[in-house]
Amino acid sequence: MNTTTRCRKYAWSASALALLAMPALAQMHPERIAELEEQLTALTEQLGELKAELDEAKDNGSIETIRKDVEANKVAIRATQSSTAFTEATSVTHLSGYASADYVSVEDGPAAFVANFNPMFHFLYDNKILWEAELEVEVEENGDTNIGLEYTTVDWFLNDNLTLVAGKFLSPIGNFRQNLHPSWINKLPSAPAGFGHDGAAPISEVGLQIRGGNPVGNNGRITYAAYVGNGPKIEGEDGEIHAVEAEGFASDPDDEKVFGGRVAFLPMPNLEFAVSGATGDVAVVENDGADLEGDPKRGYTVFGFDANYRWSNLDLRGEFVSQEVDAAALSVAPENTKWETWYAQAAYRFGGDSNWEGVVRYTDFKSPHADDTQEQLALGVNYLIAPSAMLKFGYESNEGEPGEITDADRWIVQIAFGY
Amino acid sequence: MRTKLFTLVPIAAISAVLGLGMLAAQTTAAAEEAKATTQSDPMQFVNGSKTWANTCARCHNMRDPKSLRDDQWRAAIAHMRVRAGLTAEEAKNVLVFLQQSN
Known part of the structure; x- marks a missing residue:
């Protein structure tokens, strides 16, 4: 007999014994059967109760409520996962910027609409390094579109208190140019005289900058910036220095860098005093509209002071900037030349949460050229459409050389939006 | 020579600051990590x-x-x-x- 046949024989024998034994086992434990019957009865009752509860839940909508809760929880879990991704992703990109549209009416001149927008790009990597850039896109009088690079910098967060800024950056001289000039921030539709192109205040610089800040005491703060850059270029015309172009150049014909910075002290959060300045050598590189090489180097100095104060709905600002190019006897434009400008501005938001704001600003810009010199009183009323959107109504009373554009009063209506 | 000094000294100063910054960056990274654990x-x-x-x-x-x-x-x-x-x-x-x- 082989093993398989033997196993089959044993299996049949065991099965037959088990069948014979079952009635005998049942007869041996009648109390156990009664116990099982009791349990069966109890379970049947419980099942009936559950069925009744289920029917009741169906009738009053509880099941639907539970189903919605479960769906809501799923959505919340997905949102949390998404939010976590937003919070913890290594790289972040952000498109920002501002735009404005103006209607400008000049005394004894044609009125016109103008428009521009400034897209800003931010790319942050791991809270260590930030690339940021801003373009300036505007419609010119002849209909062409003018595109300029306001700034492009790589900002490396060196430590808690210092950031290295490399590239083309807004000039840290003063406060208006680096912090207040965007149309959705500036409380008047125009920049103060002397704070625009070819004025007294530098616009931007190409080079390296380190900047940061630190709390002082319980409520105070100090902020600082120091930079080295290519410096401005000088334009000559008719034997005089016509303008200091301080708009950031990727060349340095005089091969001398300009060094500068700004230090601000805030004894309390709503009060700020700051001094700023820069010095270096510059040279005339354009004379009577033509490029010029070899004009002698000469000293260049810019100095600024600014103060800001906020109290309740009142916002006060003031700023002074002086820019000077030294004399150079052998230059095509040999004389010392100096520009100065200052402004004082007060803005008041009417009522507690009112959307209306009144602004007044006085500016005095002194240029070595009479046709650029301007004294201006600007009045404005703003309606705050949103925290970053304003409708501005402005009037400028301008005093300049008679017959020049600097002497013409202006009405400006502007809608500005920071996004 | 004087001009070169005026150019080199600030650049050296900036380099020194950068060097210190890089050293401090280690501290900053550690601090950031510590802060991340205390977000709540x-x-x-x-x-x-x-x-x-x-x-x-x-x-x-x-x-x-x-x-x-x-x-x-x-x-x-x-x-x-x-x-x-x-x-x-x-x-x-x-x-x-x-x-x-x-």
Whole structure:
């Protein structure tokens, strides 16, 4: 007999014994059967109760409520996962910027609409390094579109208190140019005289900058910036220095860098005093509209002071900037030349949460050229459409050389939006 | 020679600052890591709200925390850290406040 046949024989024998034994086992434990019957009865009752509860839940909508809760929880879990991704992703990109549209009416001149927008790009990597850039896109009088690079910098967060800024950056001289000039921030539709192109205040610089800040005491703060850059270029015309172009150049014909910075002290959060300045050598590189090489180097100095104060709905600002190019006897434009400008501005938001704001600003810009010199009183009323959107109504009373554009009063209506 | 000195000295000074910065970057990274573990610290929210209220209005109207998503605030606050001279800790606190308020 082989093993398989033997196993089959044993299996049949065991099965037959088990069948014979079952009635005998049942007869041996009648109390156990009664116990099982009791349990069966109890379970049947419980099942009936559950069925009744289920029917009741169906009738009053509880099941639907539970189903919605479960769906809501799923959505919340997905949102949390998404939010976590937003919070913890290594790289972040952000498109920002501002735009404005103006209607400008000049005394004894044609009125016109103008428009521009400034897209800003931010790319942050791991809270260590930030690339940021801003373009300036505007419609010119002849209909062409003018595109300029306001700034492009790589900002490396060196430590808690210092950031290295490399590239083309807004000039840290003063406060208006680096912090207040965007149309959705500036409380008047125009920049103060002397704070625009070819004025007294530098616009931007190409080079390296380190900047940061630190709390002082319980409520105070100090902020600082120091930079080295290519410096401005000088334009000559008719034997005089016509303008200091301080708009950031990727060349340095005089091969001398300009060094500068700004230090601000805030004894309390709503009060700020700051001094700023820069010095270096510059040279005339354009004379009577033509490029010029070899004009002698000469000293260049810019100095600024600014103060800001906020109290309740009142916002006060003031700023002074002086820019000077030294004399150079052998230059095509040999004389010392100096520009100065200052402004004082007060803005008041009417009522507690009112959307209306009144602004007044006085500016005095002194240029070595009479046709650029301007004294201006600007009045404005703003309606705050949103925290970053304003409708501005402005009037400028301008005093300049008679017959020049600097002497013409202006009405400006502007809608500005920071996004 | 004098000119070269005037050029070299500030560049050397900047290099020194950068060197110190790189050394300090290690400390900063460790500090960031430590801060990441204390994100639920309610004082971050409180201090962030104070810094937000005291700093933003120095230049512009206060923007609604709901105006940007969490990730957008990260980039915006990094930008404002540079502009406003905030410390890393202050910027982190403001970010926590904005992300929990939007």
